[in-house]
């Protein structure tokens with residue numbers, strides 16, 4: 001059996017064990033997949049690539065150990081983008097550029113199990129893909145979601161002056177785990193890096209509730225909120241003492257911790273804005289949400305301004321930082 005037959009067998013077998021999303025008329029096995037969409041619904045599409053050495057460790061031993069998590073995370077980061085639009089995830093396509101050393105039953109089965117585990121958790125079906133050979137592992141997943149006719153998509157461009165700024169979950173955990181793979185806190189937080197939780201129910205609930213803008217945090221809170229500021233033509237005040245912090249991260253030095261939270265990335269939490277008169281229903285989802293700031297008129301630049309206990313953080317008065325920090329988040333082509 002060659003690699004392609006092996007992949008087809010493993011994927012078809014695992015797929016048969018999982019229930020398919022509604023409306024899928026043809027999935028794996030033909031030239032393309034066919035889906036029937038509910039009348040009036042809108043299709044929401046995105047794609048994200050994970051590259052060995054850039055999105056996960058270049059080390060082959062790690063790639064072996066993390067096979068399940070890599071399969072899971074490739075689905076999770078795409079589902080997170082669908083959730084950030086307020087849509088319900090529906091289906092995915094998988095493009096796999098596979099090194100020969102991973103084209104064996106053991107690695108492929110662990111990878112596929114992680115991928116199907118995420119599919120099951122987040123309600124998506126694998127409807128097709130493409131396999132090629134490459135020296136390193138590269139995987140692209142494109143995801144489709146659905147918005148019912150009466151649900152607005154939530155864009156980055158809708159934030160209004162006076163809105164409050166919120167974020168789900170806790171921040172900075174994944175970045176800390178990436179930098180400290182071997183210390184106690186890093187080990188406690190490793191799941192936040194390798195197996196992030198896309199906030200599917202929360203995203204859809206916020207579209208119903210009237211969120212004005214939303215983004216998922218992949219590159220770091222500050223950089224990702226800057227996208228909302230720029231596209232909405234607004235500024236923000238961010239209250240750093242209100243950033244939600246996990247127990248392990250609360251133990252580290254404050255200024256270091258804040259930098260992980262503002263610039264670390266890999267959080268896959270939702271950041272969003274809501275008009276001040278809209279209360280967050282406590283039980284809108286099982287995901288904790290914290291208010292971290294408010295939307296203000298853009299000053300000179302449409303970027304968030306940082307405050308710490310009502311003091312604006314500036315070059316001249318950078319406390320709690322020693323010097324004003326570089327707030328750039330993750331960038332593939334930085335300097």
Ligand SMILES: Nc1ncnc2c1ncn2[C@@H]1O[C@H](COP(=O)(O)OP(=O)(O)OP(=O)(O)O)[C@@H](O)[C@H]1O
Nearest residue numbers: 046047048049077078081215216217218219224227
């Ligand atoms: N190669 C490309 N061709 C066409 N559009 C692109 C390309 N790369 C990015 N885009 C578009 O640019 C926008 C921002 O892309 P980006 O990848 O930064 O998304 P993101 O959600 O901010 O980050 P993430 O990839 O971590 O989810 C998206 O609308 C995306 O579809």
Ligand SMILES: Cc1ncc(C[n+]2csc(CCOP(=O)(O)O)c2C)c(N)n1
Nearest residue numbers: 053054055056057218219264265266330
């Ligand atoms: C080995 C290793 N090095 C660095 C990182 C951090 N990282 C890589 S890409 C990215 C942003 C999201 O990617 P994209 O913008 O492509 O969606 C982040 C925060 C990691 N996870 N693993």
Ligand SMILES: [Mg+2]
Nearest residue numbers: 081084216218
């Ligand atoms: Mg995104």
